[in-house]
Amino acid sequence: MIAFLVTFLLVFFIYLLLTAGSGSVGFWSASELIAGAGLGIVVAGITRKFLCRSDNYRMTNPLRFLLIPVYILGPFLIEVTVANIDVAMRVITGRIRPGILRVSSGMKTDLGIFMLANSITLTPGTITVDIDEETNDLFVHKINVTADEEGKTVTPARELFSFADIPAWIRRIAE
Amino acid sequence: MMDYFSPVAFILVALVFLAMVRLVRGPTPADRAVAVDTVNTLMVAVLILLGVVYRQIIFIDVAIVYALLSFVSTLFIAKYIGGDL
């Protein structure tokens, strides 16, 4: 029942965003509101088992939810900008030293691993290639492997990022 | 206000043609998949810019649907390359 409600609210919210500015009831017209609610019930009825698969409703807490935009606009944007300029220099000079590293994530939940892997992939210079399902380790292709990282078998996730402590932020949001 | 958006749209369309070079030449299927993914990303940006240039909001709705559908097709191509399909 909670899964149904969460999915319904998410679908309804996205529908309202897409149809904002259509009429007189607030920003919306009455027919759009009714159509959105109807579609939300149908979609939530079909897909409620997919969104809330792990029976874990920690993310419904609005405080954690509002931390996501802060995370994306704050530390994550700084990391992405710095790394983009770094990779831009490498495109121009052509000086690369690629390799695949084993990175210990330190995450326990699926959502935490998902967010960390996506953050690593969106940061230029690193791509998540594969995941070890048992130990939750990530295999990361890095464009510039330092000699220090080459020697270690397992690299901590913190050392992939230069300024902000991205794994600690994700742990604050998702765990 | 001057129209800054259409020159950038022209640049992005030229980049799409440059990405086509990799699409034709790419030695492995994975290279071609990367090139297709790049073309899709650039086309979404071009559609957003054209929506402003021609004052048509429907272009941006098309861009949203294009981004989501190209994601699904990329996933299928990746599954096929990896041999899971």
Next chain:
Amino acid sequence: MIAEILIVACLAVGSFFNILGIIGLLRFPDVYTRMHATTKMTTFGSVFTALAVIIYGVTAYLDSVNSQYAVLAIHTLIAAVALAFTNALGSHAIARGAHRAGIKPVQAVVDRLEEVGP
């Protein structure tokens, strides 16, 4: 006036990174390094061009209270978010598929995934 400068700056940054991404796609030696150049740099560039459109929509809405411009900004925001999320997942999927298909990283100094085995 400030909005106009911001729009031009965002468009310049966006097209700069898009151009560099395509150069990287044509220049780098193998599929993984090409992916570093394209999927992330073109995503960054495209999100910046979308940001320019969002700034344009918001300022035009504040000048003339016409809800059409607010709709433009909101829809562009949704498109940019969808683009960022789907590109990260898509490039991860292509990298995984390429490694399963047996494509080795060229010039690699270390390959820990190869040691683990399939």
